[in-house]
Amino acid sequence: MKIALDAMGGDFAPQAAVDGAVLAAAKLAGKAQIVLIGQEEAVRPMLQQHGSAAASLELVHASQIIEMGEHPAKAYQQKQDSSIAVGYRLLHTGAVEAFCSAGNTGAMLVGAMFSVKTVPGVLRPAIANFTPKLAGGYGILLDVGANAECKPEMLEQFGELGSLYAQYVLGIARPKVGLMSLGEEEGKGTAITQAAHQLLKVNPHIHFVGNIEGRDLFNDKTDVVVCDGYTGNVLLKMAESIYEILDAKQMHDPFFDNFNYEAIGGSPILGINDNAIIGHGVSTPQAICNMLLQGYQMAESGIADQIKSTFKS
């Protein structure tokens, strides 16, 4: 199995990408091979510095880079030899089984929809994030930014997508799905969350536990929390800032340390025909390594096929 990494994506690329890929290669030895995608003249010397530790890594040349500030759709279409576009081509043709990038989030999303495409029956893919649980492990929060506005039917599908991920990748037998709202009662929330509640309640593919509140993100009421991408993004960034503040104050604890994006690595795009993961722009080698391990787990679990067969019916 091959797992591809955008060597040019992220604020500290290509160095952090190469270093992270070498870390992951050691952990995945005998199970998967890492394919780096990027400018050969920049990446090759960094690989050589790692000597034999980088021997198993493959390098695919891509002459262009989509910068962080570029317009996603425009850049993706104009830069067909960018590391992101090349990565999605490898993914789409089956040359690799997962593609990871800490580069331009919007371009990763556009690439997913243009190349490997949305699963038939899925209205819109969602970006999922991992929320640490007080009892240990992680839950899933989605959408965290792919869709600022969501129809009730999209929120319902996010419940299904998150539940499948929790089941097949995180190994949670019967994931509890909750809908983010202002109160536990059915009637609480916006017109959209109220309508989504009614759809989630009767969906036979999920174990819906009802509305939850902001205070329930870290407890064991749910394994999967559904919300629109605006709310999810605001929550995610606030949680990240809390971790950064605690870290700056040297206030450490196993639960709060799980907020560190480095421990997770990246956010999968769910609802597309293949495995794609978006990393944090400031990704360190450790974060890149964990994103690649997550890519391997997704590919190994067959989550994309599970999603396809669920939405076919």
Added chain:
Amino acid sequence: MKIALDAMGGDFAPQAAVDGAVLAAAKLAGKAQIVLIGQEEAVRPMLQQHGSAAASLELVHASQIIEMGEHPAKAYQQKQDSSIAVGYRLLHTGAVEAFCSAGNTGAMLVGAMFSVKTVPGVLRPAIANFTPKLAGGYGILLDVGANAECKPEMLEQFGELGSLYAQYVLGIARPKVGLMSLGEEEGKGTAITQAAHQLLKVNPHIHFVGNIEGRDLFNDKTDVVVCDGYTGNVLLKMAESIYEILDAKQMHDPFFDNFNYEAIGGSPILGINDNAIIGHGVSTPQAICNMLLQGYQMAESGIADQIKSTFKS
């Protein structure tokens, strides 16, 4: 000046209310008198236990109680001798200058709109909350639950209401107003936040600094953060849960300790013709005391008149 307190509101009422009122009375001696509203047979003995410390407190009898789980509008209309309804009558007639309650939030909101009423020109009142700042002090987040859905014009007005509160009650000379979004660029956000951005940008009464993200809630980019009541409520409750988790883990720090609702006391309803504050259901005597001090500050500042004159023009 008289400040009224719902003696029957909150999970630990009337004991916590009476004890908190006695604490506040000592701090406000010579400046304001506390008026307790509630069932005389329950409250009087508690006051007597405090002896001379409770001598300055006034007690107004109200025979009914609106329970936490009751339907706000129905309960408010049917229980005209409830402590909340009596409190708003005293406020409306000018017998008291602020009314505080840790009781049914919805009933407090309904009472505000039925009795003292929304300021002419204000589309909908908002509930404001206080967010601790890393540099010390507090910023304002609104709406945190009065309006799950908001039109762009409402969000614009929340910017004005929050700015006036920051200026006149918190003493911030030129409050920076930010709009909660997914990214700093104008075009980021939902259709509603994008439209609100355009309105806030040209509003002459405020110092609008643009979009902010979830990570900016605690830094010095803004003094006032505007969002819809769904988002604000989810953020507020998540922040509260973070404090509770830190507290349970005995991880204390001056910044995070400012997340404790007890330090603040309550959330003002802004955009009504008078001063009303809603406290947390689990309010302790310390929280009740701080809510009353906040009520005094609001009354003393003349914030309600400032809001009225701003929206008259």
